[in-house]
Amino acid sequence: MKLFAIGVGGSGAKCLEAAIHLHTMGLLDREGSPPTELGVLFVEPDRQSALLQRAQTALGRTQSLRKVLDGLTQHFCHGGELKDYGVWNPVESVAGQGSLTMAQIYTKQTLQHKSPALGGLMDCLFTQEEQTLDLREGFRGRPPIGSALMSAVALDDATHAKTWGQFLGDVRQAAKEGEDVRIHLFGSVFGGTGASGVPTVGCLLRSWLQKQGIQRAPLNASLLLPYFNFKDHGAKDTGLYAEASNFQLNTGAALQYLSQEGNQDFDRVYLLGSDAKVAYGFSIGGASQANGAHLVELLAVLGLRNSLGETGQADAAYTLSRHNQSSVNWSDLPDSALTQRALGRGARLAVVWRNNISLDLEAANGQSLKRFCVGAPWATRFYTSSSEEARTLGSRKDKDARLAADQWSEALLTWLKQLCSSTGGALDQKLLNPVKLDVQPTHLESLGDLVYSNDSGPAHKWETDVEYLKIQLDKRRAGGFNSQGTAGLLDTLWELCDQP
Amino acid sequence: MRNLVTVVVFLVLGPMWTFFALPWLMETVFLGVFAAPGLQLQQFIDEVAGKLFVVFWLCNVSVVLLWVIRTMQRRAPSAAKVAAMRDRWWTAASLLLFAGLVLSSVMILLRFPQLSPGGIILLLALLLTSEVLLFWLPTVFASRRSYRLAVPGAQLFPKSLMGG
Numbered sequence: 001m002k003l004f005a006i007g008v009g010g011s012g013a014k015c016l017e018a019a020i021h022l023h024t025m026g027l028l029d030r031e032g033s034p035p036t037e038l039g040v041l042f043v044e045p046d047r048q049s050a051l052l053q054r055a056q057t058a059l060g061r062t063q064s065l066r067k068v069l070d071g072l073t074q075h076f077c078h079g080g081e082l083k084d085y086g087v088w089n090p091v092e093s094v095a096g097q098g099s100l101t102m103a104q105i106y107t108k109q110t111l112q113h114k115s116p117a118l119g120g121l122m123d124c125l126f127t128q129e130e131q132t133l134d135l136r137e138g139f140r141g142r143p144p145i146g147s148a149l150m151s152a153v154a155l156d157d158a159t160h161a162k163t164w165g166q167f168l169g170d171v172r173q174a175a176k177e178g179e180d181v182r183i184h185l186f187g188s189v190f191g192g193t194g195a196s197g198v199p200t201v202g203c204l205l206r207s208w209l210q211k212q213g214i215q216r217a218p219l220n221a222s223l224l225l226p227y228f229n230f231k232d233h234g235a236k237d238t239g240l241y242a243e244a245s246n247f248q249l250n251t252g253a254a255l256q257y258l259s260q261e262g263n264q265d266f267d268r269v270y271l272l273g274s275d276a277k278v279a280y281g282f283s284i285g286g287a288s289q290a291n292g293a294h295l296v297e298l299l300a301v302l303g304l305r306n307s308l309g310e311t312g313q314a315d316a317a318y319t320l321s322r323h324n325q326s327s328v329n330w331s332d333l334p335d336s337a338l339t340q341r342a343l344g345r346g347a348r349l350a351v352v353w354r355n356n357i358s359l360d361l362e363a364a365n366g367q368s369l370k371r372f373c374v375g376a377p378w379a380t381r382f383y384t385s386s387s388e389e390a391r392t393l394g395s396r397k398d399k400d401a402r403l404a405a406d407q408w409s410e411a412l413l414t415w416l417k418q419l420c421s422s423t424g425g426a427l428d429q430k431l432l433n434p435v436k437l438d439v440q441p442t443h444l445e446s447l448g449d450l451v452y453s454n455d456s457g458p459a460h461k462w463e464t465d466v467e468y469l470k471i472q473l474d475k476r477r478a479g480g481f482n483s484q485g486t487a488g489l490l491d492t493l494w495e496l497c498d499q500p
Numbered sequence: 501m502r503n504l505v506t507v508v509v510f511l512v513l514g515p516m517w518t519f520f521a522l523p524w525l526m527e528t529v530f531l532g533v534f535a536a537p538g539l540q541l542q543q544f545i546d547e548v549a550g551k552l553f554v555v556f557w558l559c560n561v562s563v564v565l566l567w568v569i570r571t572m573q574r575r576a577p578s579a580a581k582v583a584a585m586r587d588r589w590w591t592a593a594s595l596l597l598f599a600g601l602v603l604s605s606v607m608i609l610l611r612f613p614q615l616s617p618g619g620i621i622l623l624l625a626l627l628l629t630s631e632v633l634l635f636w637l638p639t640v641f642a643s644r645r646s647y648r649l650a651v652p653g654a655q656l657f658p659k660s661l662m663g664g
Binding site for chain 2: 360363364371372375379380443444445466470474
C-alpha cells in the first residue's frame, strides 16, 4: 500500500510528525500485507515554523535510521519506504523569495483603476491590515487570506515540480501500477493555514484525480477542531495574529463549508478535538511557536490508520469519545490493544536504547571488544572480534547506526513526552509515564511503570528490568536471518520490546 | 534458579574432593614425592588433608557464597558496573590463594620442616588445584547470567551452561 500524507499548517505538520513515528512503529501497516510506504508533503507558508522544523527533524532522523539499517534488519524499519516530498510554500510558489501581500496578488491598484467596484469589494472582504500583511509569515489565523492565495494555484504547474510534481507523479504511477493508494490530509480548521488549506488543497486534489481518471485513490482528511488555547494574547503593536476567541468562529465556518462542499472532495473525514484545552504560549508563528505534541494529533493519525481498513458503510458516521471525563487511557484509543502494544513497544525501545544500551556502547568507545564483553556478554552475540573492529567495537557503519538510533530515539522520546504531558485542563493522562521518557545521562535500570496498563502489570517485576532484556539479548539464538552489528542489536531489541 | 542448583552441586562436589579424592591422591599417587627423611608421612597426610585443606575448602565455600549472593542481589544496569566485578573476582581469588599460602607456610615451618622442595611444590600445586575446583569453577557456572564473563576464562565454556 502507498500512503500519501499531506500536513497543512502547523497542526498538519504535527500530525505528520505523529504519522512518521507511528509508521516506524508499524501502526500504519495492514496485517498480512507488505509494509506500508509513506510519503509526506508539508504545506506551510511560514518557513520559520518551529512545528514544521520539528516534524522535519523527526522525518530526517527517521530517514537516516532507515538508511543505515537498510537491508540489515528483519523486523525493525524493514521495508515500507518513508519518502519526503518536501515543503510546499504556497506564498513562495507565487511570489518567490520576495514579499507578498494580498494587495499584490490581486493587483489592487490596477483593480481600483480598471474596476473600482471590484476594488471596493476587496476592501469589504479584507481589512487594510490583511491586505498589506506579509504572507511569508503565514496567514495569522485568517483562513480567507490562505484560501484566496491557494485557490489560485494549479498543483501540476511546473513551478511546483519538486513538491507537487513528484507527489502527483508518484500517485499517478502507483495508481497506474494497480497499487492500493490512499491520500490523507491533516490540518486544523480553526487557525489560518489549515482552515484555508485543507478544503482548498482537497478540492484541487479531487479535481486533479478526476482529470487523471484515477478512481481508486480514496482522498481522506483528519481535521483538527479546537484543542488548545493561548495563555496570553498579542500586544497592540503585534499586528495581525491568531486569536483563540476566533477559533470557534473559524471552526464553524470551516465545518459549514465542508458540509456543503467537502462531501464531494473527501471520501472520509475524521473530526478530532478536545474539550480539555491545553494552553500554549502565545506566538504569531515562526520559531517561537513551539507547541508540544498533543494526543489529538495521535488520534488524527489513528484516523488515517482506520482509513486503511476496509471501506465502511457509505454515509455512515461513527463517534468516539473517552470513557472517563477526568482521564484518558489506552481503552479510549481506537484499536486500543494494538495501539498500546505498538506505542509501548516504541517507547520501550527508545528508552532502553537511549538510556542504557547506547550509553554502554558509548562508554566502550576505544575499548577492545574482548574487554567490553566482560561487562556486556550480550555484545558477543552481535559484534565479532575481527580485524580493526576488535579494537574499536564495531565498524564505521555500526557507529553511524548507533548515532542514528540515538537521534531517532531522542526525537521519539521528545514526541512521546509532549504527547503525555500536554493533555490540557484537569485531564489525567494514563498512557505512558512522562518521567520515564526523559533522556538521561545515567543508566536506566527498570522499564517498570513506563507503560500504564489497565491490567495488574507484568507477571514478574524482574521482567521489566533492563538487565532482563540484556540477558534475553545474550540468550537469543540467531535465526535464519543473521542479524549482526548495531543493526542486529536494534532489530533484536525491537523484538524483545514487544510485550503483547 | 539454575545458578542456585549449580551452587548446591558444587557444595556437594567440594567435600568429595576435599575429604576423599585429595587424601586418596596424597596417599597413593603422590606418596613418593612427599616422602622425606624424618617426615612422619601418615601424620603429614592427616594434618594436611584433614586440617589445611578443610580450612581452605571452608574459605572457598564462604567466598563463593559471598560472590553468588553479591551477583544475585546486585542489578547490572551498565556494562561498566558488571566489568568492575572482574577486579573484585581477582581480589577474592588472590586473597584466597594468599590465605592458602600463609596456612601452608605456617604448617610446614612449624610442623613439617623436613618436607622436600618437591613436596612443597606439589603441596602448592594441590592448593592451586583446589582453588580452581572450589572457587573458579563454581563462580564460572553459578554467577548470574549478566556476570557470566566477569569470571576470567568463562568464555572457554559454552554459554548454554552458564547460570540463569
